[in-house]
Amino acid sequence: MAPAVFIQNLQKRYGNVEAVKDISFTIEPGEIFGLLGPNGAGKTTTLRILCTLSTPDAGVVEVSGISVVDNPRAARRRLGYVAQEVALDKVLTGRELLQLQASLYHIPSKLVKQRVDTVLNLLGLQEYADKKTGTYSGGLRKRLDLAAGLLHAPDVLVLDEPTVGLDIESRFVVWDFLRQLRELGTTVLITSHYLEEIDALADRVAIIDRGLVIASGTPSQLKDKVGGDRITLRIREFSPPEEAEKAKEMLMTLPFVQEAIVNSAQGNSLNLVVTPQAEALTQIEAAMKSAHLPIFGISQSRPSLDDVYLAATGRTLMDAELAAAGSRDPKAERKQNMR
Amino acid sequence: MSSTFIPPKSDAKPDVNWQQLASTAIQKEDTPNWLGEIVQETLALTRRLFIQLQRRPSTLIAGIIQPVMWLILFGALFQNAPKGMFGDSTNYGQFLSAGVIVFTAFGGALNAGLPVMFDREFGFLNRLLVAPLASRFSIVLASTIFIVSQSLLQAAVIVAAAAFLGAGLPNLAGLGAIALIILLLALGVTALSLGLAFALPGHIELIAVIFVTQLPLLFASTALAPLSFMPKWLQIVATINPLSYAIEPIRYLYLHSSWNLGNVVMQAPWGAVTFGGAILMLVGFSFVAVLSIQPLLRRTLA
Numbered sequence: 262m263a264p265a266v267f268i269q270n271l272q273k274r275y276g277n278v279e280a281v282k283d284i285s286f287t288i289e290p291g292e293i294f295g296l297l298g299p300n301g302a303g304k305t306t307t308l309r310i311l312c313t314l315s316t317p318d319a320g321v322v323e324v325s326g327i328s329v330v331d332n333p334r335a336a337r338r339r340l341g342y343v344a345q346e347v348a349l350d351k352v353l354t355g356r357e358l359l360q361l362q363a364s365l366y367h368i369p370s371k372l373v374k375q376r377v378d379t380v381l382n383l384l385g386l387q388e389y390a391d392k393k394t395g396t397y398s399g400g401l402r403k404r405l406d407l408a409a410g411l412l413h414a415p416d417v418l419v420l421d422e423p424t425v426g427l428d429i430e431s432r433f434v435v436w437d438f439l440r441q442l443r444e445l446g447t448t449v450l451i452t453s454h455y456l457e458e459i460d461a462l463a464d465r466v467a468i469i470d471r472g473l474v475i476a477s478g479t480p481s482q483l484k485d486k487v488g489g490d491r492i493t494l495r496i497r498e499f500s501p502p503e504e505a506e507k508a509k510e511m512l513m514t515l516p517f518v519q520e521a522i523v524n525s526a527q528g529n530s531l532n533l534v535v536t537p538q539a540e541a542l543t544q545i546e547a548a549m550k551s552a553h554l555p556i557f558g559i560s561q562s563r564p565s566l567d568d569v570y571l572a573a574t575g576r577t578l579m580d581a582e583l584a585a586a587g588s589r590d591p592k593a594e595r596k597q598n599m600r
Numbered sequence: 601m602s603s604t605f606i607p608p609k610s611d612a613k614p615d616v617n618w619q620q621l622a623s624t625a626i627q628k629e630d631t632p633n634w635l636g637e638i639v640q641e642t643l644a645l646t647r648r649l650f651i652q653l654q655r656r657p658s659t660l661i662a663g664i665i666q667p668v669m670w671l672i673l674f675g676a677l678f679q680n681a682p683k684g685m686f687g688d689s690t691n692y693g694q695f696l697s698a699g700v701i702v703f704t705a706f707g708g709a710l711n712a713g714l715p716v717m718f719d720r721e722f723g724f725l726n727r728l729l730v731a732p733l734a735s736r737f738s739i740v741l742a743s744t745i746f747i748v749s750q751s752l753l754q755a756a757v758i759v760a761a762a763a764f765l766g767a768g769l770p771n772l773a774g775l776g777a778i779a780l781i782i783l784l785l786a787l788g789v790t791a792l793s794l795g796l797a798f799a800l801p802g803h804i805e806l807i808a809v810i811f812v813t814q815l816p817l818l819f820a821s822t823a824l825a826p827l828s829f830m831p832k833w834l835q836i837v838a839t840i841n842p843l844s845y846a847i848e849p850i851r852y853l854y855l856h857s858s859w860n861l862g863n864v865v866m867q868a869p870w871g872a873v874t875f876g877g878a879i880l881m882l883v884g885f886s887f888v889a890v891l892s893i894q895p896l897l898r899r900t901l902a
Binding site: 312313314334335337338340342344346348349350352353357360361362364365366367370393409599 | 637640648652720723724727730734
């Protein structure tokens with residue numbers, strides 16, 4: 262069985278900008294695959310090429326074994342694309358938009374009503390179906406867009422930043438919906454720069470940065486590769502820096518502590534990287550007690566995908582995000598995205 | 601930090617028969633019914649435009665009020681001009697009717713590109729382009745069907761208003777000829793406007809082009825005054841202007857109850873133009889317009 266999505270050595274440049282330098286990944290049928298990276302890493306460009314909105318300069322891009330370059334129409338039938346910015350006709354009702362979409366995908370007219378009702382139900386949109394989309398909230402708009410992407414039962418549902426700009430509740434609705442899709446065996450390609458979103462939803466992840474895949478695997482594999490558990494220790498709610506430094510030096514003497522930094526942005530709490538072991542917390546507590554230092558709070562976690570990103574690029578996702586925000590050219594991007 | 605987010609299960613579990621959705625999977629192979637698919641997608645896109653019109657009718661209403669105002673006010677401007685001054689017309693209002701009908705159709709068609717431009721700017725066009733359309737020219741075809749029907753509707757209202765204002769009413773065959781002329785002109789101008797909608801960077805530029813095109817083409821035609829009023833150079837411009845080839849046959853219909861394709865409708869500086877000749881010119885104009893935008897459309901849509 263052909264992979265749901267197969268991308269090999271994809272390249273794309275816009276003028277002087279190499280939006281995608283060399284991206285390869287494969288998505289197996291039924292997977293939720295996350296594409297993680299800061300803004301400007303090449304996520305949207307990759308998706309636009311996959312969905313035939315732009316053509317690659319080089320590389321192989323296939324959907325269910327069909328080349329999107331050689332046979333774009335057949336590829337389009339198998340793809341459902343939900344763009345980052347929802348474009349709805351605000352004069353149409355939700356139902357009318359779905360009916361239009363159904364005709365664009367040539368769903369036989371006798372099936373349209375049933376299909377439209379099915380996706381409206383799936384996204385809990387029945388009560389809004391006959392209202393104009395101009396009256397919808399951001400969350401409703403996104404849900405309608407997801408419904409439209411799903412209407413023709415595509416092999417692969419492609420979601421570009423599906424929860425950007427949504428309130429928490431709508432975000433949960435989308436997450437819940439994606440979990441349902443996983444149970445139903447639909448392949449989903451999702452991009453995000455929210456780490457927890459990809460961590461919670463994706464079966465496998467590719468982290469991309471500046472047009473290159475810098476790491477890929479299951480979230481768990483990626484975290485194991487970085488290694489070490491994370492411990493956050495707060496001595497007091499706001500610790501004086503001297504005390505934090507003192508505690509840091511004391512804890513560094515423990516054999517299993519690999520690294521420790523004082524996080525001044527978090528009330529001078531200590532961030533430790535430790536060799537994973539069961540007794541870590543109790544031993545730290547004992548050490549603090551014998552040094553006559555209080556503990557306000559302590560928690561242990563596995564490395565996050567942000568740590569994975571940090572280890573691969575030397576900067577945090579947040580830093581990359583800020584750097585990218587300064588160097589973007591909105592006018593040029595708008596031009597690329599407008600056909 | 602990731603595992604601390606546990607989204608609540610939504611309480612309203614939709615009862616969905618996914619298997620049913622998946623098993624009635626639409627045909628994913630290239631179907632032989634290519635024409636059927638084109639009809640389906642074109643009708644759906646046209647329906648969208650008509651729903652928009654129905655819910656936001658202000659453009660259409662303004663597009664009807666404006667020409668009626670032209671007829672009333674502009675017609676009154678030369679009310680007392682000596683009889684016979686405007687050729688065979690009994691009054692200026694009668695002379696003007698043909699010009700207003702054509703100018704209205706022209707104005708509507710010139711704006712045909714605007715909705716397409718907004719679709720480009722808002723990203724709605726992308727929704728259409730990721731869909732497996734049998735032919736992306738359906739998008740253009742739908743706009744054309746919509747604009748041409750709107751022009752015909754406007755023309756019908758103006759013909760009725762003109763009759764009410766005393767310009768008379770051509771016979772049934774004459775009305776058919778008017779419809780054909782409007783259709784040909786609207787087709788060509790719509791094509792040009794759609795071409796611009798894909799060539800220009802945004803709606804501001806498109807509106808600017810429409811703005812500088814509309815009035816000069818009106819004044820450089822026979823809509824408001826006969827050729828004999830004009831200096832030689834303007835006569836030449838007016839007899840190149842496709843609007844004149846739509847106006848003059850319609851004007852002839854208003855003045856002559858019996859007509860045929862051989863009747864001379866316009867005395868151009870280089871010779872006489874017959875009724876049939878004018879219609880042939882319009883066919884040629886539409887044909888050239890539709891052909892000339894093909895490269896522009898192909899750049900975006902192919």
